[in-house]
Amino acid sequence: MSLCFILLYISMQGVNADEMKSVTEGDSVTLHTDITQIQKDDQILWRFGPKNARIAEIYKQSHPIYDDNNGIFKGKLQLDTHTGSLTITNISITQTGVYKLTIINSKGKSYKTFRVSVYARLPVPVISSNSSQCSSSSSSSKCVLLCSVLNVTDVRDVSLSWYKGNSLLSSISVSDLNIRLSLPLEVEYQDTNTYSCVLNNTITNQTQHLNISDVYPIQCFGFTEAVIRLVISALIGVATVAILVDHFRSIRREQKRISALSGPVRAGTQYRHFYIELLSVPPPLHAPRTCF
Known part of the structure; x- marks a missing residue:
């Protein structure tokens, strides 16, 4: 937020306005004159900021005159030639401030003040x-x-x-x-x-x-539940090892029985059968992840 904008924002606080407008940066805002049709001798004058700089004007139903106020409003102002209402397109924070309307006609002068607050677009949390x-x-x-x-x-x-x-x-x-x-x-x-x-x-x-x-895609369990699941996993692991050991001993006994009946059998064949059997045994469950 620039120092220039801060000073402009502070200067707005003491200004009484007939209308207040709040708008998001990049949007458009229209300041209405409440006139249905500009008359032949009407003069519509728009001013901006603490210096009351002229930014737009229509005189006697002629073509609108724009002043970009040192580039601040370049290409952003549109005057309605029927009502004199002022539209600011693609508004930015630098266009925050006080806008003053003066209507001059055969009845005299009338005034209207607008206070426009422009807010920056918010990021997503x-x-x-x-x-x-x-x-x-x-x-x-x-x-x-x-x-x-x-x-x-x-x-x-x-x-x-x-x-x-x-x-x-x-x-x-x-x-x-x-x-x-x-x-x-x-x-x-x-x-x-x-x-x-x-x-x-x-x-x-x-x-x-x-x-x-x-x-948290990985479940966090309470302490008691985590301990129970850990014990169960450990028991399954121990049971799996016991089954493998018993299976290995059974193979050795079978090997000795066959050797006694028909002569020596190559150990590699038996171990290959054991390895295939080993692959068929399901692995133990993993312990759950806990949060401490």
Whole structure:
């Protein structure tokens, strides 16, 4: 945010306006004169800013005259030749300020003041996680998510909030560009509620929805459940080894029996059968991942 814009914004605060307009950067805004038809001798004059610089004018139904005010409004102004209303297209933050309308006709002069606030487009919040911020108890596993916003160029009336469904959980707002916008949220892995992080200002918002299974694709179990699963996996592993040992001994006994009946048998053949048998045995289950 430039120093020039800050000074302009401060100067607006003490100005009484007949109408106030809020618009997002890049959009268009129209300031209406409330005239249905310009008369033959009417003069429509538009001025802008603390210096009341002329930016547009229609006199006696002639073609509109534009002054780009040192390039600020170049190619952005459109005057309605029937009503005198002023449209500003592709508006930018530098066009934030006070606009003054003067109508001069046979009845005298009339005035109307508009205060236009232009807000920068908001970025989309980013939700991140840190597995080191997991904690477990006998009944649940919890992890901390962080919603952050980068490159906020305009912090006027900006707030960052967490919602569970339509209910507000927490919110922060800042007025200093040096402060990073971020907001933590502690969630349970098995929570099925819908969460969203919302960045908003006076006229618009950006929302990032949260699917906990996308953030934590590997399940976090509670401590007790994790121990039980670990013991079960270990028992399956021990049973598998015992079966393999017994199977190996059975092969050796069979080998000795055949040797006694028909002579020596090449050990390689028996070991090859053992290797094939070994491949057919399913591997033990892996232990679950836990969060501590």
